[in-house]
Amino acid sequence: MTTYQQLRDLSLTPLEEAVETWRSATDELSAQMEEARDGMAARAADAEWQGETASAARTRIDRVATAFGDGFLQARATRILLEDFLESLRSLKRRLADLEDTAAAHSLNIRDDGTAVTRYDFGVDHAEQFAADISPETRAAIEETTAGIQQILVECAHLDEVVARTLYDIAGEDRDTFRSPGTVGLEAGLHHDALRDAAEFVDLARRQEALTREELARLDELLLHHLDDQAFAEHLATGLGAEGLADFWLNNASYRMPGTGDRGSEEWRLLAGLQEHLGTVLGTATQSDSRAMEQWEADVITLAADGMPQGAQVMSALMRHGTYEPDFLTEYGDALIAYEQSRAETSPAVLWDSQSTVVYDFTGGEDLGHDPMAGFLTALGNNPDAATAYFQPPDGFDPLDEDSELNSRLRYLATDREWEGGQVPGDTRAALGDALLAAATGRPTADWENPLAAGTADLRTPETAAVMEQVIGLYGDLGEGGDPHLGLLGEQPEMAESLGRMAGAYMDDLMYLGGAKFSGTRDGFEDMFVPPYGDRLGNDPAEVRSFLSILGRDETAHRITTQAAYAYTLGNLDAHPPTSEAAYNEGMNSLIAGARVRELLDQGRVDQIALDFENDTEAAEEARARAGGWVKSTLNAGITAGLTAGAIAVSGGAGTILVPTVAASTGVFLGEITNQTTDSALDLGDQATAERESRMSAQEFYNAGVEEIDRLATRYYTLADEAGISTPEYGRYLQDLEEAYDLDME
Incomplete structure (x- = not known):
């Protein structure tokens, strides 16, 4: 893979010269194509020439004219691809320079491997010695800069692979013959690459037997290449299907790591990364409004609505990461609530805890993803627009009227839902806090880790304020239950x-x-x-x-x-x-x-x-x-x-x-x-x-x-x-x- 230093020092001059060369070649071939088509081929077609020799000559002339046309198309496809490649590399280098500016603003240096460090420990491996002296803002800048550089390097390596494959596709296997290229431009090459990689992911994920660690690492690599790729995401989701997704995660993650004995191991970290990246890609997929994705979303919601606990637990674990379409989140959350309410005789904490040693979530809290409501609420916390819409009060709500109805979802989650009896109910309560915080402020959970980097603009609206009015009414009323002095907060610390x-x-x-x-x-x-x-x-x-x-x-x-x-x-x-x-x-x-x-x-x-x-x-x-x-x-x-x-x-x-x-x-x-x-x-x-x-x-x-x-x-x-x-x-x-x-x- 391209290193930080290689990309930083990369001169784009040779590529710029290559682009100019192919522009000239395209112009020359265009002129030759027009001459062959409008001159030689046209005159041959109009010539008063009959017989077998005439027919053979015309065929030969037409073939030559077509070859000039195909040569022009191949040259143009090559030029367009190289132009796109050049602009993409410029963009990557600009992003790299921006991260270097961020590092400099926080007095950081960047090592050759792309890792950001404080200047006083540059080149010296004394992280523990200096850890206590690093402020939260500097630590966040280190993590943001390092992660940003690594993402750029991954994108650069993938870009390089796609361009190389697309050039081969343009040239074709027969080097002695021009042919019309099937792929024109980097975008088309990336699309073709996305479909091929999605097919590879689906083929591996559909295997009945558990995948090896190397195969799981390959799946994670494919995901990293296409985190924001709509085509890849949609083909992966629809190719696997809702139940196929659940089966894949259960067979290759949940059943693979029973209990918490291996928490922090290399394999656990691999699965945590796979969960984060797969969840992000699935969130990208939900942004599509195709019929195939609408059916996939309906099938996922069915997992929750029809009482298929492990399917809901898998999906909720994955949706802890990514940006999901608000309507999908609303319907999914409503299906979870409806299922819980249909089983009112059983506490949700018990209902979702049928196999206590199975691990669904490798990135969250202590309950290992058993309560799917926690993953769903975490998703709302990451998607503030969806959260604000989800907790909007009904029409006619009046915070001054004690009898005014609150949002029914908020009422259920904050006051009616039974929590006792499961593994770690606090995980879900904390996730409810994150969801309400996002809904009331318009700011996703991640922003609270480092708001100085995320930006401090006031994002409140009348809609977010309507959520806050309900929160004050619930948690400011000692009559809502819980501790006689702390109300709901007493039982939900x-x-x-x-x-x-x-x-x-x-x-x-x-x-x-x-x-x-x-x-x-x-x-x-x-x-x-x-x-x-x-x-x-x-x-x-x-x-x-x-x-x-x-x-x-x-x-x-x-x-x-x-x-x-x-x-x-x-x-x-x-x-x-x-x-x-x-x-x-x-x-x-x-x-x-x-x-x-x-x-x-x-x-x-x-x-x-x-x-x-x-x-x-x-x-x-x-x-x-x-x-x-x-x-x-x-x-x-x-x-x-x-x-x-x-x-x-x-x-x-x-x-x-x-x-x-x-x-x-x-x-x-x-x-x-x-x-x-x-x-x-x-x-x-x-x-x-x-x-x-x-x-x-x-x-x-x-x-x-x-x-x-x-x-x-x-x-x-x-x-x-x-x-x-x-x-x-x-x-x-x-x-x-x-x-x-x-x-x-x-």
């Missing part, structure tokens, strides 16, 4: 991270609705908290406050949502620098709303700690210290952040979040996050720095919060004073802040 991220993505709405103790005290909020998607969440403010309090009770959700509230508040202070009295008032209102949201979160955490550690003072103090405060939850976590139009991306100890902002650039306050330093005027003192004690009493926890809020207010006031802005209401604002953050420590 795996949802905490996703719920925290959803809250962060809608922090502007949550500040507006939950940032005042009473609806009548939101004066001045209308212009401060304006979502960009054209509307606001329609939830009742009391419901929003309940939602925030419940998130505060969970340690993970509290950490993420507190960090989001902090980042949003800083962004708002930067967006409204105190350069006028009106701007100063807006900034202080933002700070008051932020303090109130923090009070809801911190009060929930304090109350839950008191319940969890009622008889263990030391554990309670340690838990309060972990809860920390706004600054501790950012600076102490090793946070890095990036700001682009519409959102702040923050990643670190609290996980990765995206927070909406109207700040156009990083100012005094956001700089606290992005620069990893605190302005001297924002130094929060011993209690609020990274040296904060590891144990805190309830009063110390409250005092630290008050101090952090006061110092932000003082810094903002100081900036106004330095700008010569009159601040007659400063005393009232301080009183409002004190009332906004007023924890009940009883």
Whole structure:
């Protein structure tokens, strides 16, 4: 296979010269063809010449004219192929250069084998020694760059093979005779190659006996060559068929690796790669609207609808990867739910767990793919448009009406589905969180791994907001069941991270609705908290406050949502620098709303700690210290952040979040996050720095919060004073802040 260094150093000049040579040859043969056809052949046809000699001569002349025509067609096909090849190589080299720019921006070097490394360990194999010093963003850049280069090299090798085969096809086996080529252009060559490779895959996959490791590796190689190839994907899917696909995976993967004893082995990794790549190709196939694919999709849905558990488990495992057509995902998910509901006497966790040692999924969690709902929900998480459509509320839904019907699928999955009795129900609950996060934010699961690379534009719409309204109604209502203090989140702790991220993505709405103790005290909020998607969440403010309090009770959700509230508040202070009295008032209102949201979160955490550690003072103090405060939850976590139009991306100890902002650039306050330093005027003192004690009493926890809020207010006031802005209401604002953050420590 072509190496990174070979492609990087490849000169395209010889190929450019070859293209010009074949252009000249094509022009010359075109002229000769016209002369043979319009001159010699035409005159022979018109000549008043009779008899056997005349007939033989005309046949010979026609054959020569045809040969000139075929020669022209072969030359033109060669020229077109080489032109396409040249442009494809230019594209690959441009993509390679872009990845090199990405590497340079993250202070990375690229080894000869195409592996990206940090500059200080270039050429030295000390990965473990430096691993702890690599930030999440740098690690993500290393993985993205390395994977991108390897994909380019695979594409280059495949391109080279296709061009070589197509040139042979154009020339034909008889080198002494011109012939009309059957393949013209690289696209046609790739199409022909795709059909041949799909046929090879299907022939191997249909074998009754289990394939060897080498044969499985060959299948994976074929998939890698055609991940986004519609023709290959469709012919593979329809060639195997739905049941053939299930049989192939069961015989060559699931039954091959019973249990988890070989997890991490070379064969396990091979099957994990095969699963990922086959799932990606099948997703590509579903984008086709051909009749053959419509039938294939219907047959796959039948596997779920007619109670063929292993077929559904195989398909759900494979669809963890790839981009699937939304209508297909909707129908498939509905078939799974319908099947489960038709067997209501049996818990789904038991229903799908008939053969506990069989492995369906080599890339996911601990349940090994036994619950097909987990794979389906993972697919929704990877396909946000499909997820948003899947969880849309019915017509007439009103978040202010307690009797308004929720989306029936959401209701079933979040409240009605029985979970107990299976292997690892948390896998599916976490997948539900990913699906809802994608549905409510418009962002696929993978983006949350490295949003700085994925882009931080705000992707919310009225449709995503309709999903969020339902989520707040479900998880902000203690009457929905579960823990009496945590509601549904109490029995679904795996949802905490996703719920925290959803809250962060809608922090502007949550500040507006939950940032005042009473609806009548939101004066001045209308212009401060304006979502960009054209509307606001329609939830009742009391419901929003309940939602925030419940998130505060969970340690993970509290950490993420507190960090989001902090980042949003800083962004708002930067967006409204105190350069006028009106701007100063807006900034202080933002700070008051932020303090109130923090009070809801911190009060929930304090109350839950008191319940969890009622008889263990030391554990309670340690838990309060972990809860920390706004600054501790950012600076102490090793946070890095990036700001682009519409959102702040923050990643670190609290996980990765995206927070909406109207700040156009990083100012005094956001700089606290992005620069990893605190302005001297924002130094929060011993209690609020990274040296904060590891144990805190309830009063110390409250005092630290008050101090952090006061110092932000003082810094903002100081900036106004330095700008010569009159601040007659400063005393009232301080009183409002004190009332906004007023924890009940009883």
